[in-house]
Amino acid sequence: MIDFIERHITGLPDWAEQPVLAILAAVLGIVIALLVHGALFRVLNRVAHRSTSEADDLVVSRLYRPTRWAFVAMGVVLAARETEALESVWERFAPFVMPLLIGWVAIAILHAFVEAMIVRADITVENNRNARRRRTRLSIFSRIGTFLIVFLTVAGMLASIPGVREIGVTLMASAGLAALAVGAAAQPALKALIAGFQMAITEPISIDDVVILDGEWGRIEDIRTTYVVVRLWDDRRLVVPSSRFLEDTFQNWTKTTSQLLGTVFLYLDHAVDIAPIREEYTRQITAHRLWDKRAQILQVTDCRDQTLEVRLLMSARDGPTLFDLRCEIREGMMEWIRREMPEALARQRVLPTAPIELAATPSMMEAFAGGKGLPDVPDGKAASGHQTH
Structure with a gap:
């Protein structure tokens, strides 16, 4: 290839022959690399499209861009072996380009693997506890792995600079003071990183968990290495530091299962007959579409000065369903009481204790x-x- 190029540029001056040869060799190497890359990924796309799984398509799409630039660098390397001028130029840029490309490809492979595993962990099914745990671990380890790859890539690029390398050797010589300075400066970042590892191992929360935080009801939408995003019931986002889920108390309604128990309280007159109300509650709850048939109890739980407290206990498959069930049962029971037993509604009685003169x-x-x-x-x-x- 190089001999063919040299034969066609023999008419150029000596001072221009080597630069032109290097440019033409680099261009030829890049073209060949792009052709090989395009043919390879055309085959991979066909294989991925024939597969029923979406994971193959995600992997191929993630790897397309970084591998394309990696093939370009490979074409330049192969061309530089045949041309001294191109080799001298490439040696100056290789310490920066190669770590960058290797880090980019590594991140692409990591993200492709994570996305392929996330596709297999379907959280739209009713019993999605294991899938949510798997997604949480993948999300946390993906961000931690990305941080480490970026850190190593930048370190490799900076190590190629002589001045930076000498500073690093000097800091290693005074390791005691350097460790103290770096430890004090990086304390928040290290704390957040360690909190991310702890959350991945101990799993206090998972993706799509229902939590009560600061009196707000919401779902875990995203878990990062330094913070967690909670999507509240009214579509607001609550951004919480990751360490808070390890250090403070919070409610997790779906830690072990999404099934929950709920209550509806009715405050009725002291003279009410409970039996008809119990029968009506049984009729309404057994016919309701949101009840999961696990729990259904009516009890008088308190006797106050003016009213009786009647508790209706019920169950549902998850928190949002339980909330809707409680609201509809409360509305249905009160409507029936107003229509069929108005004497059961709470009232105030004023009785004179002595004749009025x-x-x-x-x-x-x-x-x-x-x-x-x-x-x-x-x-x-x-x-x-x-x-x-």
Whole structure:
């Protein structure tokens, strides 16, 4: 290949022959590399499309761009072996380019593997606990692996600079002070990184878990190495440091299972008959589409000054379903009570404890003396006034 190029540029001046040869060799090497890369990925795309799994398509699409540039670098390397001018130029850029390409390909392979595993972990099914745990671990380890690859790539690129390498040797010589300085400066980052490892191992939360945090109900939407994104019920996002889930208390409604128990409280009159209400509750809950048939109890749980507290216990397959079930049962029971048993609704009673006396006024005395009689007053008050007279 190089001999063919040299034969066609023999007419150039000596000072231009080597640069032109290097450029033509590099271009030829890049073209051949791109042709080989295109043919290879055309075959891979056909194989991936014939497969029923989406994981193959994700892997091929993730690897296309970084491997393309890796093939270009490989073509330049092969061309530089045949041309001294191109080899001298490539040696200057290789310490920067090669670590960058290797890191890019490594990150692409990692992300392709993670995305392929996430596709297999379907969380749309009803019993998705294992799938959510798998997605959580993959998400955390993907971010930790990406951080390590980027760190090593940058370190490899900086190590090729003589000045930076000498600074590194000097710092290693004074390792005590350097360790203290680096440890103090990197404490937040190291704490977040360690928290990410701890969350991946101990699993206090998983993707799509239902949690109660700061009095807010939401689902775990994303888990990063330094923070967690919680999607609240009204589509707001609550961003929480990862360390908080390891150090503070919070509620996780789907830690072991998504099934939950819930209650509805009714406050009724003391004189209410509980049996018809229990029968109506049984009829409504057994016919309800959201009930999972695990728990259904009606109990009088408290007797207050003005009302009886009646608790309706019910169960559902997850938190959102339980919330809807509680609201609909509460509405249905109150509607039935208002229609069929209005006497069961709570009311206030005011009972007099002693007769009320009404003193006779001068005007009343004058009316009585004139034969007009006393004005209309309640019986007890009239009797009291007659006695006073």
